[in-house]
Amino acid sequence: MSERIELCKTSDVDEGTAIKVETGDLALAVFNLNGAFYVIDDLCTHGPGSLSEGPICGDVVECDFHNGSFNIKTGEVVDPPCMIPVKTYVTKVENDSVFIEV
Amino acid sequence: MKQITLTGGNTSFTCEDDDTILRAALRAGLAFPYECNVGSCGNCRFELVEGEVEHERKDSPAYTERDKQRKRWLGCQANPHSDCTIKVTLRDHYKPLILPKKTQGKLTEILDHTHDIREFRFTLSEPVKFIPGQYALLSVPGVEGARAYSMGNITTDGKEWHFQIKKVPNGAATGALFDRIKVGETIGLDGPYGMAYLREDAPRDILCLAGGSGLSPMVSISRGWAASKKLKGRHLHFIYGGRAARDICGEPMLRELRGFGTELHYHPAISMPDPDAPDAWPGLTGFVHDIAGNMFGDKLRDMEIYFAGPPAMAEAVMRLVVEKKIPPSQVHYDQFY
Numbered sequence: 313m314s315e316r317i318e319l320c321k322t323s324d325v326d327e328g329t330a331i332k333v334e335t336g337d338l339a340l341a342v343f344n345l346n347g348a349f350y351v352i353d354d355l356c357t358h359g360p361g362s363l364s365e366g367p368i369c370g371d372v373v374e375c376d377f378h379n380g381s382f383n384i385k386t387g388e389v390v391d392p393p394c395m396i397p398v399k400t401y402v403t404k405v406e407n408d409s410v411f412i413e414v
Numbered sequence: 415m416k417q418i419t420l421t422g423g424n425t426s427f428t429c430e431d432d433d434t435i436l437r438a439a440l441r442a443g444l445a446f447p448y449e450c451n452v453g454s455c456g457n458c459r460f461e462l463v464e465g466e467v468e469h470e471r472k473d474s475p476a477y478t479e480r481d482k483q484r485k486r487w488l489g490c491q492a493n494p495h496s497d498c499t500i501k502v503t504l505r506d507h508y509k510p511l512i513l514p515k516k517t518q519g520k521l522t523e524i525l526d527h528t529h530d531i532r533e534f535r536f537t538l539s540e541p542v543k544f545i546p547g548q549y550a551l552l553s554v555p556g557v558e559g560a561r562a563y564s565m566g567n568i569t570t571d572g573k574e575w576h577f578q579i580k581k582v583p584n585g586a587a588t589g590a591l592f593d594r595i596k597v598g599e600t601i602g603l604d605g606p607y608g609m610a611y612l613r614e615d616a617p618r619d620i621l622c623l624a625g626g627s628g629l630s631p632m633v634s635i636s637r638g639w640a641a642s643k644k645l646k647g648r649h650l651h652f653i654y655g656g657r658a659a660r661d662i663c664g665e666p667m668l669r670e671l672r673g674f675g676t677e678l679h680y681h682p683a684i685s686m687p688d689p690d691a692p693d694a695w696p697g698l699t700g701f702v703h704d705i706a707g708n709m710f711g712d713k714l715r716d717m718e719i720y721f722a723g724p725p726a727m728a729e730a731v732m733r734l735v736v737e738k739k740i741p742p743s744q745v746h747y748d749q750f751y
Contacts, residue, residue, distance in 0.1 A: 357742065359457045359749070360447035360505055376480075378456060395732045396742055 314402075314413040319351065322408050330373070332364040340401070342410055343384050345371065349410045350384050351403045357396035416494040421463055421501045429494050434470065435460070436489030437514065437604070445509035446502060449749035451490045451551060451607055452562050453477065457749065458489035465498030471559055512606055515542050519575060519603040521595060527663040530581040531629060533566065534591060536603065541572035546612040546638030547631045547720060549748065550575060550605030554590045560604065561587040562750065564631035564722065568638050575603060578630035610746040612638040616718040618744065620650040621710070623702045623731060626661070628722030629654065631748075633667050635720050636678065640671035651709075653681045655702035655727070658688070659695050681705065703730040707738065714738045719745045
């Protein structure tokens with residue numbers, strides 16, 4: 313059984329930006345890309361960088377600690393020094409709220 | 415003495431004038447992110463909101479133009495010149511289990527392990543404990559800036575810190591240690607630091623991968639394993655890599671530990687066998703990450719992995735971690751680069 317967790321309202325995240333949401337043990341980065349929402353772990357897999365604070369270019373977020381980058385939709389590494397993909401979450405929008413299923 | 419305050423909370427700590435913001439935060443028990451402690455890795459970046467700081471190491475490799483624009487500094491190098499307010503995200507992973515301290519070490523003994531790896535044993539003026547696998551900063555007289563080296567011994571009272579150090583060609587610090595510093599002399603020590611320490615609670619067999627100067631922390635981890643009641647029954651595999659037979663070492667130290675050959679398995683390997691004398695080295699050949707991959711395959715996912723060595727080796731091991739889908743939480747190393 314998966315559990316649904318409400319993270320924020322869609323209006324909390326401007327288009328082309330991200331916010332950090334902490335819930336339970338999770339620290340997440342919630343992205344709004346052209347009105348579609350994506351959620352990944354906020355912590356970079358390489359160091360202590362916060363991905364919600366990184367610059368976004370298309371589908372890619374750059375960690376502003378070491379300039380490594382990830383595909384926001386798939387979690388795959390785009391640029392080193394990151395090597396380990398970042399975790400992505402199944403994300404749903406209902407009644408103007410962003411949810412993940414874990 | 416300066417007061418350092420974190421934004422968005424009530425956290426503050428004091429920093430001595432000759433100390434750095436990162437190290438002072440750790441001495442106060444705060445979980446300030448870092449890895450290398452010598453300005454190379456950039457993990458200790460913070461934003462200076464108010465106050466004045468200066469870097470000890472002016473040519474810190476991790477410090478960039480972008481940092482300058484964003485008023486970011488390296489915690490490990492930043493001396494405060496006034497009280498400061500800084501922005502940094504504390505993360506539990508970095509919380510020091512033993513608070514690092516500055517102390518002095520008197521050199522009591524020097525041992526040779528290979529043609530270029532030597533062990534330097536220090537007795538501390540003020541005992542400080544450490545966990546197997548941790549490192550310290552050494553301030554060698556006549557050498558500018560501190561250097562990070564991992565301890566190779568284990569300790570219950572914190573009186574002795576031993577370092578197995580590989581000589582760097584033309585290196586200022588190892589040059590001074592190998593050629594100038596004599597038994598009886600004293601150097602500055604500061605530690606312990608680092609998160610690549612032995613996890614006694616991890617319910618898995620252990621794999622230690624070491625190359626060159628990575629010997630010291632992996633020997634410490636192995637000694638810690640042997641001394642640990644909690645890890646009784648767990649096997650430990652130690653793969654040590656060198657270029658040639660003359661680089662191989664470690665066996666005499668491991669042989670003294672419990673279960674050598676039955677629970678503790680030592681696998682030395684060389685990467686450049688002599689083409690003129692292929693039979694001169696009867697053991698394994700290849701790089702440590704390839705040997706680990708071939709030896710354990712998917713079983714690597716069920717092991718607690720510790721590694722230390724040159725940057726190319728660290729990168730190759732991280733590729734193996736990704737390729738074999740080893741949970742990153744089971745992999746421990748110091749990000750020195």
